[in-house]
Amino acid sequence: MRINKVLNNNVVVVKEGQEEIIVMGSGLAFGKRKNDLINPEKIEKVFVMKDKNEYEKFTQMLNMLPEAHISLAEQIISYAEKKLKASLNEHVHVALADHLSxxxxxxxxxxxxxxxxxxxIKALYPxxxxxxxxxxxxVFEKTGVRLPEDEAGHLALHIHTAKMNASTMNEVMNTxxxxxELISLxxxxxxxxxEEDSISYQRLMxxxxxxxxxxVENEPFQDVDPDMHALVKxxxxxxxxxxxxxxxxxxxRLEQDLPSSELVYLTLHIQRIDKKERS
Structure with missing residues (x-):
């Protein structure tokens, strides 16, 4: 691989045909210039950003954020993809690094x-x-900065929404x-x-x-026998x-109705919680 563009000491762009590929590695580009060969032993990550807007945001971010923070974000992304056994959308490289920094x-x-x-978040995306x-x-190991557990939740949302075919961050946040609000109600x-750690809470969520x-997606709901509905009510x-x-x-909130069958299932879940909390 030959360097097409040096973004910083750890990140370069190479070209394969008409496709620009981002290559990362500690000290990968130190002292290097365009057309220099990359040492394959220093390559830690290779990925393609097909969305030109995301590519431009990423290159701008490299000039704005500390390299250490970008490196941390990439380590988290790689770990997430391995644990989830799924590729994450390319926008996560910008969004996660920016949020983390x-x-x-x-x-x-x-x-x-x-x-x-x-x-x-704990219940929905364990x-x-x-x-x-x-x-x-x-982050604590590498920087000495102890982020609170609240931040683990924020990072979890970024990772969830970056999964291929997942909902957008706005949709996930809205839901x-x-x-x-429903739990508070x-x-x-x-x-x-x-109790957030209870099985009843997990099932209800x-x-x-x-x-x-x-x-939201106008999918069908399971029917419930009218006699069952009357009995539960x-x-x-x-x-x-x-x-x-x-x-x-x-x-x-959504300008759409839950069907009457859902009232039965919700009642049973709520009853289980009410009974447990009052026992």
Whole structure:
């Protein structure tokens, strides 16, 4: 491989045909110029950015952010792809590095942002959250800066949305915010505190997440026998009334209705939580 462009001491661009390939490695480009050969033993990562806008953002970022922060972001991306056994969208190279660098500098200055969606992120994206925790430990090991657990949640969202065919960050954030609101609605209505580590909470979050996805994507819901609906409504009326409030909230936020069958499933989930918290 011959260098087409040196971006910094650790990153170069090479050309294969009409395609520009980004090659990374510690000290890979130190003392190198265009047309010089790359030492293959120094190559740590090779990737293609087909989106020209992302490529331009990445090259600009290399001039703005500390090389150490970019290197950390790339280590996290490589680890995430290995753990998830999936390729991440190319936009993650810019988004994750930018977020990570800002978080490190913010903590150095004594500022920490609370992640109010942390519990929801843990429940919905456990694999990505574990990667986020690994990343927090890596940052501490390499920089001495201890990022809070809240940042593991933010990093988990970046990783989740970067998975191929995943929803956009805005869509994921919107869904997660609605889920947070629904849990708060249950707690305020029933005057209970939902334990985020409980199986009941995990099941409810998973169910609500898939329900919202079906609503947004107009996917069909499973039918429920009318007699079953009537029985659940009568036997667990307190939880059923809470489920109605959740349905109204979803309609307000998404301008779409949950079907009556969902009221049955939500009632059963809510009843399980209400019973556990009051036992």
């Amino acid at each position: 800002f978080a490190i500098e913010r903590i150095k200055q004594g500022f920490s942002l609370h992640n109010k969606l942390l519990h929801e 694999a990505e959250f574990e990667i986020g925790k690994w990343a927090v430990d890596l 997660t915010v609605i889920l947070h 249950i707690e305020n209505t029933l005057q209970v505190k939902v 998973t169910h609500l997440n898939f329900a919202l996805k079906r609503v 009568e036997k667990y009326n307190r939880s059923y009334q809470t489920a109605l409030l959740l349905r109204d909230h979803v309609k307000d």
